[in-house]
Amino acid sequence: MNKKLGRPTDQRMAVIRNQTSELLWYGRIETTRARAKSVRSEAEKIITLAIKTYQDEIKVKKTKTDAKGNKSEVEFTNDGAKKLAARRRIMATLVDIPEIKKEKESKKNFVARIKDIKNPLVEKIFTEYAPKYDKRAQDKGIGGGYTRIINKDVRRGDAAEIVILELI
Numbered sequence: 001m002n003k004k005l006g007r008p009t010d011q012r013m014a015v016i017r018n019q020t021s022e023l024l025w026y027g028r029i030e031t032t033r034a035r036a037k038s039v040r041s042e043a044e045k046i047i048t049l050a051i052k053t054y055q056d057e058i059k060v061k062k063t064k065t066d067a068k069g070n071k072s073e074v075e076f077t078n079d080g081a082k083k084l085a086a087r088r089r090i091m092a093t094l095v096d097i098p099e100i101k102k103e104k105e106s107k108k109n110f111v112a113r114i115k116d117i118k119n120p121l122v123e124k125i126f127t128e129y130a131p132k133y134d135k136r137a138q139d140k141g142i143g144g145g146y147t148r149i150i151n152k153d154v155r156r157g158d159a160a161e162i163v164i165l166e167l168i
Helices: 009-026 033-053 081-093 107-114 120-140
Strands: 028-032 057-065 071-079 147-154 161-167
Touching (some): 009 028, 009 033, 009 120
Antiparallel strands (some): 057 071
16 A cells, blocks of 8 residues: 555545455445555455465364254364464454345345354455455466456546456
């Protein structure tokens, strides 16, 4: 983040956190060129961190006892140390965006769908973006370049360059 964006540090960091979260949740945002460059830098760092650690998982077997006293073994998949540390860093960096109920989805189905998800944005990064961009890196042999900036217009009033920042 080399730009000051004409704001004090706390406000600048809040703008970048919010816009990075929106970019990773929705896949594209419309903003000024200076903000887009700062957000692009943060988003690419987060995606790179997720790509490096998304496969670090540990399978754990636990014995569960039900109400009748029957014991059964259940297998869980936990995050490994590197993935857990990466998940915590990403959670500290981003603003969590709550899951939205889909159109024509019943409340019962919505609750069932989000029951086990505590941080939907972080889950989306690890389950969608990390495998997708890792496969892209394997196929093309390149890392990085997960976002693109498309020029749009200049804003009336202050003539700021407006761009669309989107994930590839």
